[in-house]
Amino acid sequence: MAHVTEGVSFISGQDEFIPDSHVYIIGDPASKDLSLIDAGLTGKGAYKVQAIRQAGIEPSAIKRIIMTHTHLDHIGCLAEIREQIPGAELWAHKEEAEPLEQGDERTVYGMDMFREMCQMQYGLKPGQFTFQVQRRLEGGEGLDIGGMTWEVIHIPGHSAGGIALYHLPKKILIPGDVVYADYAIGRFDLFGADASELKNSLMRLAELEVDILLPGHNQIVTNLPAGYISQTAKQWGPYLT
Ligand SMILES: [Zn+2]
Numbered sequence: 001m002a003h004v005t006e007g008v009s010f011i012s013g014q015d016e017f018i019p020d021s022h023v024y025i026i027g028d029p030a031s032k033d034l035s036l037i038d039a040g041l042t043g044k045g046a047y048k049v050q051a052i053r054q055a056g057i058e059p060s061a062i063k064r065i066i067m068t069h070t071h072l073d074h075i076g077c078l079a080e081i082r083e084q085i086p087g088a089e090l091w092a093h094k095e096e097a098e099p100l101e102q103g104d105e106r107t108v109y110g111m112d113m114f115r116e117m118c119q120m121q122y123g124l125k126p127g128q129f130t131f132q133v134q135r136r137l138e139g140g141e142g143l144d145i146g147g148m149t150w151e152v153i154h155i156p157g158h159s160a161g162g163i164a165l166y167h168l169p170k171k172i173l174i175p176g177d178v179v180y181a182d183y184a185i186g187r188f189d190l191f192g193a194d195a196s197e198l199k200n201s202l203m204r205l206a207e208l209e210v211d212i213l214l215p216g217h218n219q220i221v222t223n224l225p226a227g228y229i230s231q232t233a234k235q236w237g238p239y240l241t
């Protein structure tokens with residue numbers, strides 16, 4: 001587990017032939033009111049729980065897991081983690097909470113070919129990704145958790161119920177798979193994705209002052225240049241119509 005800044009640390013994803021999302025742990029450890037952001041790929045839960053224990057965090061201090069979105073590489077090991085941290089609630093945007101509760105896995109897998117491949121690879125059963133969601137997020141709410149305030153921003157486009165978390169005092173943005181380092185953005189060809197919504201979401205994020213960018217994959221950036229997201233949006237604009 002790596003320290004990012006006060007109240008934020010992260011466990012790097014361990015990509016295989018399918019990526020495994022990073023997990024961020026947010027909140028002041030002294031508050032014992034910590035949140036995990038995302039879980040990761042199927043089979044990638046154990047090392048993350050181990051990293052949390054090794055960092056001296058009691059699993060019971062983790063009160064919730066907040067999903068930036070519910071693709072397999074983010075939610076695949078949710079059940080594995082919750083087995084070790086049974087008290088943790090699940091929070092997700094309402095547009096992905098609804099299908100999760102109904103066992104509608106179209107967002108989880110994104111496309112039929114991928115579903116078939118993953119079900120075979122991991123021995124996953126249809127309906128395995130059915131979860132009760134304890135809090136449905138809408139976007140616009142301020143979450144006072146772990147002694148910090150995080151604004152929820154609905155950023156559809158990569159998936160219908162994608163959210164970003166933004167901590168204004170330290171200008172920290174956790175955008176899921178919408179924008180990455182190196183001027184990269186998330187794919188927009190999967191179920192529930194929409195290129196023009198992705199463009200609007202990037203424009204929305206471009207309005208924020210961001211110093212620390214903590215995406216779902218690849219490098220994290222702790223000294224983001226001013227205008228980075230708007231430049232990324234501009235670069236991708238012609239493809240996002
Ligand atoms: Zn994704």
Ligand SMILES: [Zn+2]
Binds near residue numbers: 021071073177216
């Ligand atoms: Zn991802």
